[in-house]
Amino acid sequence: MKLVFEIEPYEDMLDEPFTTESYLLDRINMFVLENNKRKEFCTSTFNGSIVLDMAEGLIELYEQKEKKFTVEMYESTYEYTFTYFQKLLTITRYEGYNGETIEVLKCRFEDFVEAFVKEYEKYHRxxxxxxxxxxxxxxxxxxxxxxxxxxxxLKKLI
Incomplete structure:
Protein backbone atom coordinates (compact mmCIF):
# COMPACT_ATOMS: atom_id res chain seq x y z
CA MET A 1 0.00 0.00 0.00
CA LYS A 2 1.10 3.52 -0.71
CA LEU A 3 -0.51 6.87 0.07
CA VAL A 4 -0.04 9.97 -2.03
CA PHE A 5 -0.72 13.50 -0.85
CA GLU A 6 -1.31 15.99 -3.65
CA ILE A 7 -1.57 19.62 -2.64
CA GLU A 8 -3.48 22.04 -4.85
CA PRO A 9 -2.52 25.66 -4.26
CA TYR A 10 -5.25 28.24 -4.60
CA GLU A 11 -5.10 29.94 -7.99
CA ASP A 12 -4.88 33.43 -6.53
CA MET A 13 -1.79 32.36 -4.53
CA LEU A 14 0.22 30.89 -7.43
CA ASP A 15 2.24 34.07 -7.95
CA GLU A 16 2.76 34.67 -4.24
CA PRO A 17 5.96 33.62 -2.47
CA PHE A 18 5.73 30.25 -0.72
CA THR A 19 5.04 30.38 3.00
CA THR A 20 4.40 27.47 5.30
CA GLU A 21 1.32 29.13 6.74
CA SER A 22 -0.40 29.62 3.38
CA TYR A 23 0.65 26.17 2.11
CA LEU A 24 -1.03 24.46 5.06
CA LEU A 25 -4.36 26.01 3.99
CA ASP A 26 -4.31 24.58 0.45
CA ARG A 27 -6.49 21.70 -0.75
CA ILE A 28 -5.21 18.17 -0.22
CA ASN A 29 -6.14 15.18 -2.32
CA MET A 30 -5.12 11.85 -0.78
CA PHE A 31 -4.92 8.74 -2.89
CA VAL A 32 -4.30 5.08 -2.07
CA LEU A 33 -2.16 3.13 -4.52
CA GLU A 34 -2.65 -0.62 -4.50
CA ASN A 35 -1.82 -3.06 -7.30
CA ASN A 36 -0.97 -0.13 -9.60
CA LYS A 37 -4.46 1.29 -9.11
CA ARG A 38 -4.96 4.79 -7.80
CA LYS A 39 -8.07 5.29 -5.69
CA GLU A 40 -9.21 8.60 -4.22
CA PHE A 41 -9.11 8.42 -0.46
CA CYS A 42 -10.16 11.92 0.65
CA THR A 43 -10.12 15.57 -0.36
CA SER A 44 -10.24 18.66 1.80
CA THR A 45 -9.03 22.20 2.17
CA PHE A 46 -6.85 23.13 5.17
CA ASN A 47 -4.47 20.25 4.45
CA GLY A 48 -2.33 21.00 7.49
CA SER A 49 -5.26 20.44 9.83
CA ILE A 50 -6.34 17.22 8.11
CA VAL A 51 -2.87 15.70 8.24
CA LEU A 52 -2.31 16.78 11.85
CA ASP A 53 -5.69 15.32 12.89
CA MET A 54 -5.02 11.99 11.16
CA ALA A 55 -1.58 11.68 12.71
CA GLU A 56 -2.91 12.54 16.17
CA GLY A 57 -5.64 9.93 15.83
CA LEU A 58 -3.14 7.26 14.75
CA ILE A 59 -0.93 8.09 17.73
CA GLU A 60 -3.92 7.75 20.06
CA LEU A 61 -4.70 4.34 18.55
CA TYR A 62 -1.11 3.25 19.26
CA GLU A 63 -1.37 4.57 22.80
CA GLN A 64 -4.67 2.71 23.17
CA LYS A 65 -6.42 5.87 24.32
CA GLU A 66 -9.12 5.26 21.73
CA LYS A 67 -10.39 2.47 19.46
CA LYS A 68 -11.55 4.91 16.80
CA PHE A 69 -11.37 8.55 15.77
CA THR A 70 -13.09 10.78 13.25
CA VAL A 71 -11.65 13.43 10.94
CA GLU A 72 -14.03 15.93 9.38
CA MET A 73 -13.24 17.27 5.94
CA TYR A 74 -13.50 20.97 5.22
CA GLU A 75 -15.71 22.30 2.41
CA SER A 76 -17.66 19.05 2.34
CA THR A 77 -20.00 17.08 4.54
CA TYR A 78 -17.70 14.05 4.69
CA GLU A 79 -16.46 12.57 7.94
CA TYR A 80 -13.91 9.77 7.97
CA THR A 81 -13.92 7.35 10.89
CA PHE A 82 -10.82 5.26 11.55
CA THR A 83 -11.61 2.15 13.61
CA TYR A 84 -8.95 -0.16 15.03
CA PHE A 85 -9.82 -3.76 15.89
CA GLN A 86 -7.49 -6.77 16.11
CA LYS A 87 -4.63 -5.20 14.13
CA LEU A 88 -6.98 -4.07 11.37
CA LEU A 89 -7.88 -0.51 10.47
CA THR A 90 -11.26 0.12 8.87
CA ILE A 91 -11.88 3.55 7.42
CA THR A 92 -15.45 4.56 6.66
CA ARG A 93 -16.79 7.73 5.11
CA TYR A 94 -20.01 9.26 6.31
CA GLU A 95 -21.81 11.67 3.99
CA GLY A 96 -23.67 14.15 6.18
CA TYR A 97 -25.87 15.37 3.35
CA ASN A 98 -27.59 12.07 2.61
CA GLY A 99 -26.56 9.96 5.61
CA GLU A 100 -24.73 7.39 3.49
CA THR A 101 -21.84 5.48 5.08
CA ILE A 102 -19.40 3.50 2.94
CA GLU A 103 -16.26 1.57 3.75
CA VAL A 104 -13.38 3.33 2.05
CA LEU A 105 -10.51 1.09 3.11
CA LYS A 106 -9.73 -1.93 5.26
CA CYS A 107 -6.11 -2.89 5.85
CA ARG A 108 -3.54 -3.86 8.44
CA PHE A 109 -3.11 -0.97 10.87
CA GLU A 110 0.69 -0.90 10.63
CA ASP A 111 0.59 -1.00 6.81
CA PHE A 112 -1.55 2.12 6.80
CA VAL A 113 0.61 3.89 9.39
CA GLU A 114 3.78 3.03 7.47
CA ALA A 115 2.33 4.38 4.21
CA PHE A 116 1.01 7.47 5.98
CA VAL A 117 4.37 8.22 7.64
CA LYS A 118 6.33 7.83 4.40
CA GLU A 119 4.12 10.35 2.65
CA TYR A 120 3.97 12.63 5.71
CA GLU A 121 7.78 12.76 5.77
CA LYS A 122 7.90 13.73 2.06
CA TYR A 123 5.28 16.39 2.66
CA HIS A 124 7.22 17.73 5.66
CA ARG A 125 10.56 17.84 3.77
CA LEU A 154 6.63 1.48 13.85
CA LYS A 155 10.18 0.64 14.95
CA LYS A 156 8.78 -0.59 18.29
CA LEU A 157 10.98 1.83 20.20
CA ILE A 158 8.07 2.94 22.39
Missing amino acids: FILKQDPHAFENEDYCMMRDQINTLNNY
Whole structure:
Protein backbone atom coordinates (compact mmCIF):
# COMPACT_ATOMS: atom_id res chain seq x y z
CA MET A 1 0.00 0.00 0.00
CA LYS A 2 1.10 3.52 -0.71
CA LEU A 3 -0.51 6.87 0.07
CA VAL A 4 -0.04 9.97 -2.03
CA PHE A 5 -0.72 13.50 -0.85
CA GLU A 6 -1.31 15.99 -3.65
CA ILE A 7 -1.57 19.62 -2.64
CA GLU A 8 -3.48 22.04 -4.85
CA PRO A 9 -2.52 25.66 -4.26
CA TYR A 10 -5.25 28.24 -4.60
CA GLU A 11 -5.10 29.94 -7.99
CA ASP A 12 -4.88 33.43 -6.53
CA MET A 13 -1.79 32.36 -4.53
CA LEU A 14 0.22 30.89 -7.43
CA ASP A 15 2.24 34.07 -7.95
CA GLU A 16 2.76 34.67 -4.24
CA PRO A 17 5.96 33.62 -2.47
CA PHE A 18 5.73 30.25 -0.72
CA THR A 19 5.04 30.38 3.00
CA THR A 20 4.40 27.47 5.30
CA GLU A 21 1.32 29.13 6.74
CA SER A 22 -0.40 29.62 3.38
CA TYR A 23 0.65 26.17 2.11
CA LEU A 24 -1.03 24.46 5.06
CA LEU A 25 -4.36 26.01 3.99
CA ASP A 26 -4.31 24.58 0.45
CA ARG A 27 -6.49 21.70 -0.75
CA ILE A 28 -5.21 18.17 -0.22
CA ASN A 29 -6.14 15.18 -2.32
CA MET A 30 -5.12 11.85 -0.78
CA PHE A 31 -4.92 8.74 -2.89
CA VAL A 32 -4.30 5.08 -2.07
CA LEU A 33 -2.16 3.13 -4.52
CA GLU A 34 -2.65 -0.62 -4.50
CA ASN A 35 -1.82 -3.06 -7.30
CA ASN A 36 -0.97 -0.13 -9.60
CA LYS A 37 -4.46 1.29 -9.11
CA ARG A 38 -4.96 4.79 -7.80
CA LYS A 39 -8.07 5.29 -5.69
CA GLU A 40 -9.21 8.60 -4.22
CA PHE A 41 -9.11 8.42 -0.46
CA CYS A 42 -10.16 11.92 0.65
CA THR A 43 -10.12 15.57 -0.36
CA SER A 44 -10.24 18.66 1.80
CA THR A 45 -9.03 22.20 2.17
CA PHE A 46 -6.85 23.13 5.17
CA ASN A 47 -4.47 20.25 4.45
CA GLY A 48 -2.33 21.00 7.49
CA SER A 49 -5.26 20.44 9.83
CA ILE A 50 -6.34 17.22 8.11
CA VAL A 51 -2.87 15.70 8.24
CA LEU A 52 -2.31 16.78 11.85
CA ASP A 53 -5.69 15.32 12.89
CA MET A 54 -5.02 11.99 11.16
CA ALA A 55 -1.58 11.68 12.71
CA GLU A 56 -2.91 12.54 16.17
CA GLY A 57 -5.64 9.93 15.83
CA LEU A 58 -3.14 7.26 14.75
CA ILE A 59 -0.93 8.09 17.73
CA GLU A 60 -3.92 7.75 20.06
CA LEU A 61 -4.70 4.34 18.55
CA TYR A 62 -1.11 3.25 19.26
CA GLU A 63 -1.37 4.57 22.80
CA GLN A 64 -4.67 2.71 23.17
CA LYS A 65 -6.42 5.87 24.32
CA GLU A 66 -9.12 5.26 21.73
CA LYS A 67 -10.39 2.47 19.46
CA LYS A 68 -11.55 4.91 16.80
CA PHE A 69 -11.37 8.55 15.77
CA THR A 70 -13.09 10.78 13.25
CA VAL A 71 -11.65 13.43 10.94
CA GLU A 72 -14.03 15.93 9.38
CA MET A 73 -13.24 17.27 5.94
CA TYR A 74 -13.50 20.97 5.22
CA GLU A 75 -15.71 22.30 2.41
CA SER A 76 -17.66 19.05 2.34
CA THR A 77 -20.00 17.08 4.54
CA TYR A 78 -17.70 14.05 4.69
CA GLU A 79 -16.46 12.57 7.94
CA TYR A 80 -13.91 9.77 7.97
CA THR A 81 -13.92 7.35 10.89
CA PHE A 82 -10.82 5.26 11.55
CA THR A 83 -11.61 2.15 13.61
CA TYR A 84 -8.95 -0.16 15.03
CA PHE A 85 -9.82 -3.76 15.89
CA GLN A 86 -7.49 -6.77 16.11
CA LYS A 87 -4.63 -5.20 14.13
CA LEU A 88 -6.98 -4.07 11.37
CA LEU A 89 -7.88 -0.51 10.47
CA THR A 90 -11.26 0.12 8.87
CA ILE A 91 -11.88 3.55 7.42
CA THR A 92 -15.45 4.56 6.66
CA ARG A 93 -16.79 7.73 5.11
CA TYR A 94 -20.01 9.26 6.31
CA GLU A 95 -21.81 11.67 3.99
CA GLY A 96 -23.67 14.15 6.18
CA TYR A 97 -25.87 15.37 3.35
CA ASN A 98 -27.59 12.07 2.61
CA GLY A 99 -26.56 9.96 5.61
CA GLU A 100 -24.73 7.39 3.49
CA THR A 101 -21.84 5.48 5.08
CA ILE A 102 -19.40 3.50 2.94
CA GLU A 103 -16.26 1.57 3.75
CA VAL A 104 -13.38 3.33 2.05
CA LEU A 105 -10.51 1.09 3.11
CA LYS A 106 -9.73 -1.93 5.26
CA CYS A 107 -6.11 -2.89 5.85
CA ARG A 108 -3.54 -3.86 8.44
CA PHE A 109 -3.11 -0.97 10.87
CA GLU A 110 0.69 -0.90 10.63
CA ASP A 111 0.59 -1.00 6.81
CA PHE A 112 -1.55 2.12 6.80
CA VAL A 113 0.61 3.89 9.39
CA GLU A 114 3.78 3.03 7.47
CA ALA A 115 2.33 4.38 4.21
CA PHE A 116 1.01 7.47 5.98
CA VAL A 117 4.37 8.22 7.64
CA LYS A 118 6.33 7.83 4.40
CA GLU A 119 4.12 10.35 2.65
CA TYR A 120 3.97 12.63 5.71
CA GLU A 121 7.78 12.76 5.77
CA LYS A 122 7.90 13.73 2.06
CA TYR A 123 5.28 16.39 2.66
CA HIS A 124 7.22 17.73 5.66
CA ARG A 125 10.56 17.84 3.77
CA PHE A 126 8.92 19.61 0.82
CA ILE A 127 7.71 22.41 3.08
CA LEU A 128 11.20 22.96 4.52
CA LYS A 129 12.77 23.00 1.05
CA GLN A 130 10.36 25.74 0.03
CA ASP A 131 10.46 27.74 3.26
CA PRO A 132 13.68 27.77 5.33
CA HIS A 133 11.70 29.45 8.13
CA ALA A 134 9.21 26.58 8.40
CA PHE A 135 10.33 25.77 11.96
CA GLU A 136 8.90 29.10 13.05
CA ASN A 137 5.45 27.66 12.33
CA GLU A 138 3.95 25.81 15.31
CA ASP A 139 2.01 23.35 13.13
CA TYR A 140 5.16 22.45 11.19
CA CYS A 141 6.94 21.63 14.45
CA MET A 142 3.99 19.54 15.65
CA MET A 143 4.17 17.60 12.38
CA ARG A 144 7.84 16.80 12.98
CA ASP A 145 7.00 15.53 16.47
CA GLN A 146 4.13 13.38 15.15
CA ILE A 147 6.34 11.86 12.45
CA ASN A 148 8.98 10.99 15.04
CA THR A 149 6.40 9.48 17.39
CA LEU A 150 4.79 7.36 14.65
CA ASN A 151 8.20 6.22 13.39
CA ASN A 152 9.13 5.18 16.93
CA TYR A 153 5.95 3.15 17.21
CA LEU A 154 6.63 1.48 13.85
CA LYS A 155 10.18 0.64 14.95
CA LYS A 156 8.78 -0.59 18.29
CA LEU A 157 10.98 1.83 20.20
CA ILE A 158 8.07 2.94 22.39
